[in-house]
Amino acid sequence: MIIEEKEKKALQSIHDLVIRARLLAYEGMVNQEIATFLDYLEHLPALMLEKDDRTGNFEAYLEEICKLYNCENIFRRYSL
Numbered sequence: 001m002i003i004e005e006k007e008k009k010a011l012q013s014i015h016d017l018v019i020r021a022r023l024l025a026y027e028g029m030v031n032q033e034i035a036t037f038l039d040y041l042e043h044l045p046a047l048m049l050e051k052d053d054r055t056g057n058f059e060a061y062l063e064e065i066c067k068l069y070n071c072e073n074i075f076r077r078y079s080l
Helices: 004-026 031-041 043-049 055-068 072-079
Strands: none
Touching: 004 031, 004 043, 004 055, 004 072, 031 043, 031 055, 043 055, 055 072
């Protein structure tokens, strides 16, 4: 789980990353690279469903994905 105060922003970040994946597909990114992006992305909801607090893990992982895929604006919106 992540702390309740950050749940809505976390869900919005995941949604934004799904939109980013679609944009990458429309821009012609290779299927394997999109699949790798989605592999990273699928870990975020799993962290939200954990029994124990995983807020720090979620934030670190979100930041890493955003850096790797040049969408730091998504992490900045989450962090506000």
